[in-house]
Amino acid sequence: MTHNIKKLDTTLGDLIAAASEVAFEYSDNDKEAYRLARLALIEILRNASYSMNVEENFNGPSIRKYLN
Numbered sequence: 001m002t003h004n005i006k007k008l009d010t011t012l013g014d015l016i017a018a019a020s021e022v023a024f025e026y027s028d029n030d031k032e033a034y035r036l037a038r039l040a041l042i043e044i045l046r047n048a049s050y051s052m053n054v055e056e057n058f059n060g061p062s063i064r065k066y067l068n
Contacts, residue, residue, distance in 0.1 A: 016041065 019037040027033035 015044065019044075 016037070019040045020033070023033040023037035023040065024030075027036055
């Protein structure tokens with residue numbers, strides 16, 4: 001049986017940095033950029049090959065709480 005496996009050889013930190021960089025390029029303000037990066041990362045993780053409830057894990061405190 002042949003499996004079509006998509007593998008991204010990167011670290012989570014690199015993935016977050018890339019998503020944030022692109023989000024800040026296309027956003028009008030910091031709040032919008034953080035939201036866009038968050039949504040992009042959720043979609044990437046949701047489409048990952050392993051099964052987990054991504055949305056459930058992101059319903060906690062917002063990242064801004066820790067950046068202040």
